[in-house]
Amino acid sequence: MSVVEVEGLRYEYPGGEAALDDVSFSIEEGERVALLGPNGAGKTTLVLSLLGVLMPAAGTVRVLGETMDEEHAFDLRRHLGLVFQDPNDQLFMPTVRDDVAFGPANYGVSGEELEAAVDRALARVSATHLAKRAPHHLSGGERRRVAIAGVLAMDPAALIMDEPSSGLDPAGMREITDLLLDLPQTLVLVTHHLDLAERLCDRALVLDSGRLVHDGPLVDVLSNGAFLIEHRLA
Amino acid sequence: MAHRAWYAARDAVSVSQLHTHTLYVHGHSPAHRLPSHVKVAALLVFLLGVVSTPREAFWAFGAHAAVLAVAARTAQLTAPFMVRRMLVEVPFVLFAAFLPFLGPDPRIEVLGISLSQEGLWGAWSILARATLGTGAAVLLAATTEVPDILTGLSRLRVPAVLVAIAGFMVRYLDVLADELGRMRTAAAVRGFRQRGRGALRALASVAGSLFIRAYERGERIHAAMVVRGYRGVMPQPFASPAVAADWSRGLALPLVGVTVAVLAVLL
Known part of the structure; x- marks a missing residue:
């Protein structure tokens, strides 16, 4: 079954200008897809539409076969774990443990089940020892890992990573790359870094000015110099 | 058992790092x-x-x-x-x-x-x-x-909204202070000195952009809460x-x- 299916998606800014126009694609379970495109191409808008935070002017988004609308947004978005570019935006609870528990607790998980979910998620990103710490006392790499644990605790079908390399030193970046390679979930990687995309993904979606200009093997993008320059990817 | 492991891990890191x-x-x-x-x-x-x-x-x-x-x-x-x-x-x-x-x-x-x-x-x-x-x-x-x-x-039944606001304030005070620090450095490296009427105008604009940045951050944080299932009530995970x-x-x-x-x- 498709994890995400997008058909004829259009999103308009308040002025009526299209941020996304006629975007269609689907992502199957276990796929690793890079979402590429220059600044302002509509990547973040697309991601927020997938999660039903933004509602499209036209077209549909389906998550695990269910149509995303106001009514189902709450139930459906738990299947897509979005990790934000700046972990500071995502780690808002007083301690790491509380933060990782935030998602599952919102979906009614409590008691021992909640503790188990939190422990499992923290162990998955090797951050068990950070449980009692306050988010603002963590290093960049630690914050990123904890932010990933926060969505893993919700047991999502897919992870959507928005520029996971930002703010990381090379060692931190290697840790995150290794971790992402190791996770079994379907992966959508939003990035400007072609080398990171190459390590993690085999398929690429390229957005430019709100339109999908490529959907296919990532190699085809990487090996086409003219295409890279035309769409400001290199 | 879990507690003992936790204390061991906790003692392994320096105490000053732990405390909030x-x-x-x-x-x-x-x-x-x-x-x-x-x-x-x-x-x-x-x-x-x-x-x-x-x-x-x-x-x-x-x-x-x-x-x-x-x-x-x-x-x-x-x-x-x-x-x-x-x-x-x-x-x-x-x-x-x-x-x-x-x-x-x-x-x-x-x-x-x-x-x-x-x-x-x-x-x-x-x-x-x-x-x-x-x-x-x-x-x-x-x-x-x-x-x-x-x-x-x-x-103690203090309204959840008030507790949440206090929590966010504590959490983001450092983040905002960092942002202010960077803006001051950026002003200083371009020759800004805290003197005279011009300084006052520059400080006012720093305050203004700090407010806008804080507002935008607030919007991003809200989006991050919504995607993890927030519907207006802060959960109390481990009370x-x-x-x-x-x-x-x-x-x-x-x-x-x-x-x-x-x-x-x-x-």
């Missing part, structure tokens, strides 16, 4: 272990006792101070430590020092200086109550970490209830303070 604010003093005293909402309630009860004690009852203030000293002792905090932390009250009580000079008649002569009797009483009253109150607050802050104080507030023994332990000393206040009013 500078006022907290690491320890395992009975006062540290008490559930946070019991401590917050105890602070409130003690303060009520202090403020309702008539200012003429010197002995009662002595008794309050003794209660505070016992509590500090229980928390394994030393007198020099308490005094140092309590200095924070100085700017706030400074104006009390003027009252004896500015207060209304009748006046009395002390060492050849004419002082207002009413002003002296006012100064004493402010100083005594503020000192006891500050001491009690220092005690709470030294034995309870900020996240626990927040949990304590919400367990553990206090048992009766916690309440009696925590409220014993403050209730002594209230008894003292009642006696002082009646006698």
